[in-house]
Amino acid sequence: MVRIAIDAMGGDFAPEKIVAGVIKTAKELTDTEFQLYGDEAAIRTYLTEELANIKVIHCSEKIKSDDEPVRSIRRKKDASMVVAAKAVKEGQADALFSAGNTGALLASGLFIVGRIKGIDRPGLMPVLPVFNGDKQQFVMMDVGANADCKPHHLEQFGILGTYYSQYVLGVKNPTVGLLNNGTESTKGNELTKEVHQLLTANEAINFIGNVEARELLQGPADVVVTDGFTGNAVLKTIEGTAIALLKTMKKSILSSGLKAKLGAVLLKPTFKKIKSSVNYEEFGGAVLLGVKGPVVKAHGTADETTVYYTLKQIQTIVTSNVITDLVDYFENN
Known part of the structure; x- marks a missing residue:
């Protein structure tokens, strides 16, 4: 089963639009687990349906759009983005999604998920x-x-x-x-x-x-x-x-x-x-390629439709095993 860690508090319309997009996607991709990280009470306000493949993980903090990227991921240890990134690093999730602070997400990918050995600069694509x-x-x-x-x-x-x-x-x-x-x-x-x-x-x-x-x-x-x-x-x-x-x-x-x-x-x-x-955005979000797990950024104004397309994109990335292939290529060349 593909497991996607989602920063439910990231974005201009979070958590409402993030949760709505997750519900829509979860109904279609029943073999994918969607992990919603953030303020549990706020998330459940918009989680209008109980679906077996949606999980909520409470986080007491969130990274704001104007937070300094590196400082915020180091100081806000219980921020939804940080905890979601750690889930990818520790193997509890296969990919990370956020519509939040771009700099903080890039820093989370680099410093928490980690670069693939042999890649000097992961890029946003x-x-x-x-x-x-x-x-x-x-x-x-x-x-x-x-x-x-x-x-x-x-x-x-x-x-x-x-x-x-x-x-x-x-x-x-x-x-x-x-x-x-x-x-x-x-x-x-x-x-x-x-x-x-x-x-x-x-x-x-x-x-x-x-x-x-x-x-x-x-x-x-x-x-x-x-x-x-x-x-x-x-x-x-x-x-x-x-x-x-x-x-x-x-x-x-x-x-x-x-x-x-x-x-x-x-x-x-x-x-x-x-x-x-x-x-x-109907093609999905921008992917931070070069880190050990897919890290995908949607626009801050992401709505339900954008979240839906991006989550489907992430599911395709994970099942394609492209990250594994990249690890093999760069570690053996």
Whole structure:
């Protein structure tokens, strides 16, 4: 049985939306155990159904969104996130999920769950949508765990992303691209030029060269590697652009008279499909790859649907045994 440790107190709408998402998922994944860590009284307020595969573990503290990450996980020993991470470390759970403080979750993954031997810098990796019709998704790493990277860190991201794409997403021989300011091998700064050489020489990676940011959502590669500073900026740009376009479309329709409004009613299913396609959270959360157990972060505004998709993603990660394969690879190379 897959066991998922859940920080029920993390996120803007915790524990209500977290618990609602867990209930929805638990009904579908009856062979998975969902461990809810947090204020038991608050959790049970929203735990409207008693399901055999949901357990509540009381914790007297929680990590707030503005808490200093490392200090908070060291001082708040009974915080829901910390206790859940310890459950993964001690083998009582197979994976950790939270929509709470990103820095604290990364610190929990690094200092409590622990790095895989041979991996210098675990990276944060989301699954993002593709719109060209040939493929549905790609992964990008890193998007915020490491603002400053050395060339071999990005090389490791390429290997980590390749394993995830192959074993979790089912992509055969995933292609790897390096995010850069031009497709030519001579483009970029000193970091990307050196990374390009390392990726080209690495036989474990199906490297196809540089890719530009404007091409990302067209799916030029199954795995895109970059440093955490750049990746985070690109991810937030994609989020902001999607939100702005949808708002602009809505405003334009509402201000264009009766015909436009009637047309919008007829096109409502299409608009719903478009909105769904740009909502990358339906692919699940961002995975901290490179630690000894899956650590997955959902957006702080995660609702019931986001929690549902993320928990299903985690179940797939665990059953794929990708972490075990990564441990074998890095410890034997």
